[in-house]
Every structure is written in C-alpha cells, then in structure tokens.
Amino acid sequence: MKWEKCRRCGSNRVVKRSALGIGLFLIFISLMLYGIGSTLNDRITAMLLPTLGLAIIGILLSFFSGGLVCKDCELRWRPR
Numbered sequence: 001m002k003w004e005k006c007r008r009c010g011s012n013r014v015v016k017r018s019a020l021g022i023g024l025f026l027i028f029i030s031l032m033l034y035g036i037g038s039t040l041n042d043r044i045t046a047m048l049l050p051t052l053g054l055a056i057i058g059i060l061l062s063f064f065s066g067g068l069v070c071k072d073c074e075l076r077w078r079p080r
C-alpha cells in the first residue's frame, strides 16, 4: 500500500490504517474454536469448516484491507 497525500485537502497528516488487528483477532477466535472442538472428539470434523473459514477471513482481512486516513478532514480512502 502506497502512502499519498490527502485527496480532499492535500494534507500531509495522513496515516495508514490496516485491519491487521481485526484479522489477528479472527484468527485467534478460530484457534479457540478449534481448541474447543478438539476436546469434543466426535464433533471435530463439524467444527473444522467454520473454524477454517474464520481463519481464512482473518488472514484475508489482515492482508488485503485497510487504507489511508486523513487526520485533518477524516477522509478515508484506499490508494490504488
């Protein structure tokens, strides 16, 4: 992700904001679910699919989302 000036006001006070925290949180939750699932031996295959789905969403979120935020005019956008 490239840094750039604010598109609306041209300010330099632009910060990167990523969804890494949310992504890691989802991965953490999925690991917890997997831990709970592994204690219930017969349910482990049933737990696997939603757990895997949640982990994948978490990974995708942490790598492919986020953007730039202007601290002056609160504009949020995604750089190309």
Ligand SMILES: [Zn+2]
Residues within 6 Å of the ligand: 006, 007, 008, 009, 010, 011, 070, 071, 072, 073, 074, 075
């Ligand atoms: Zn701005």
